[in-house]
Amino acid sequence: MIEVEGVAGIIVAADAACKAASVDLDGWESIGGFTTVFFRGAVGDIESALRAGTSAAADVTGHVESHSLLQPESACDNFISARADTADDSIAEADALGLVETRGYGVHIENNDRMIKEASVDLINVLTVHNRVVCSLVTGELGAVERAIDRTRDALASSEWFMGTAVLSQPQLSTLQAFGQTPKMGGN
Numbered sequence: 001m002i003e004v005e006g007v008a009g010i011i012v013a014a015d016a017a018c019k020a021a022s023v024d025l026d027g028w029e030s031i032g033g034f035t036t037v038f039f040r041g042a043v044g045d046i047e048s049a050l051r052a053g054t055s056a057a058a059d060v061t062g063h064v065e066s067h068s069l070l071q072p073e074s075a076c077d078n079f080i081s082a083r084a085d086t087a088d089d090s091i092a093e094a095d096a097l098g099l100v101e102t103r104g105y106g107v108h109i110e111n112n113d114r115m116i117k118e119a120s121v122d123l124i125n126v127l128t129v130h131n132r133v134v135c136s137l138v139t140g141e142l143g144a145v146e147r148a149i150d151r152t153r154d155a156l157a158s159s160e161w162f163m164g165t166a167v168l169s170q171p172q173l174s175t176l177q178a179f180g181q182t183p184k185m186g187g188n
Helices: 008-020 043-058 074-079 106-118 142-156 173-179
Strands: 002-005 024-031 034-040 064-066 096-103 121-129 133-140 162-169
Touching: 002 008, 002 043, 008 024, 008 034, 008 043, 008 096, 008 133, 008 162, 008 173, 024 173, 034 043, 043 064, 096 106, 096 142, 106 121, 106 133, 106 142, 121 142, 121 173, 133 142, 142 162
Parallel strands: none
Antiparallel strands: 002 034, 002 064, 024 034, 096 133, 096 162, 121 133
């Protein structure tokens, strides 16, 4: 598992981990402003995935923790509300995934509108997690996503509520499926 403050860092971590090793994205959970993503796989693959995911998340947020459990007890599964195995299969692959994270919800309405008007991107989700953290997710062609995220980052640069942005090229389908929909229970 990898834990970060906020949610954008965990999406970046999940994508990097799944690209680095043969692991399954099991799901995610958020509580008190911290978000944790869970993986399953062989010990060596998990270790490689955690290294890659932790490193990628550190580029987005300051707080990053990772832990592995050998043969975890099945009771631990009960605490993962946003299960990847219940993800929406209709979520399509994307050339790029863009993330904008702030504290507070109101600023996202204006910025989501700005991103959609600025470039040909699709707003696929707005994740709200504890501690007033909000993360908008957009997909589209890489250049369009970069343009949308750059304009939004520039507009938010002086805001005390701005936390960060990220652009993922060729995001893993499992990442899009896990975070591209609002969890059916918990997680937000």
